[in-house]
C-alpha cells in the first residue's frame with residue numbers, strides 16, 4: 001500500500017501574515033496519516049522552514065534552475081533550495097510550460113538537477129483541453145514523462161509524478177475519478193517499463209481538487225495523493241484534503 005502525499009502549491013499567493021496563519025493551521029491539525037508538504041514562493045522558504053521545523057510537514061519550491069550556478073539573473077539553483085531545507089521542488093507545472101515556454105527537455109534537466117541535490121522533483125504532466133478533445137491525452141502525457149524518465153535513467157523511481165490536466169487547473173472543472181485513474185494507470189505502466197520501483201512511486205492528481213471531491217479521487221487505485229492549488233491556501237480546506245488522504 002503506497003503512502004499518499006498531499007502537496008500544496010501556493011503559486012504566487014501569500015504574505016508573511018497570511019502564511020503564518022496558514023502554516024499554524026496546518027501544523028495544529030497534525031498528525032496526518034499521509035505525507036504533507038507545502039510548495040511556497042521562494043521568498044517565503046525561510047518562513048516555512050522556521051514555522052515547520054520539528055514537524056513532519058515538509059516544504060518545497062515551485063520551480064528551480066536547471067543550471068548549477070552562474071550568470072542566470074533571477075533564477076534559483078537547487079543547491080540554494082537545499083540550503084533552505086526543501087524536500088520537494090515542482091518542475092514542469094503547466095503554468096511554467098505555458099507562460100515561460102518550458103520544453104520537455106528543460107523540465108527533464110530541472111528534474112535531474114533536483115535529484116542530484118537531494119531534492120525530490122514533483123514532475124507535472126497534463127494535456128490541454130484542445131489536446132484532450134483531439135484524442136491526444138495519452139500521447140502528450142507520455143511524451144512529457146518520457147523526457148524525464150530518459151534524463152533520470154536509473155533514478156527515475158525517485159521522482160514524484162503529478163497528473164494535472166490543464167483544463168482542470170483553477171477552473172473548478174475537476175477530472176472525473178475515471179478520467180484521472182485512466183491516465184494515472186497509463187503513467188504507472190510507462191514507469192513500470194522504466195524502473196523496478198514504479199509500484200512504490202507516488203502519482204498525484206492536481207486540478208480543482210477540493211475537500212468535497214478529494215475522497216473519491218483518492219480512492220482510485222493509482223491516485224496516490226494530490227497537488228493542490230486554490231484549496232491549499234485555506235488551512236481548513238487543505239487539512240480536510242489531508243484527512244481524506246490519510
Ligand code: 13P
Nearest residue numbers: 009169170207208229230
Ligand atoms: P487548483 O487546485 O487551483 O486547480 O490548481 C491545481 C494546480 O495547478 C496545482 O499545481
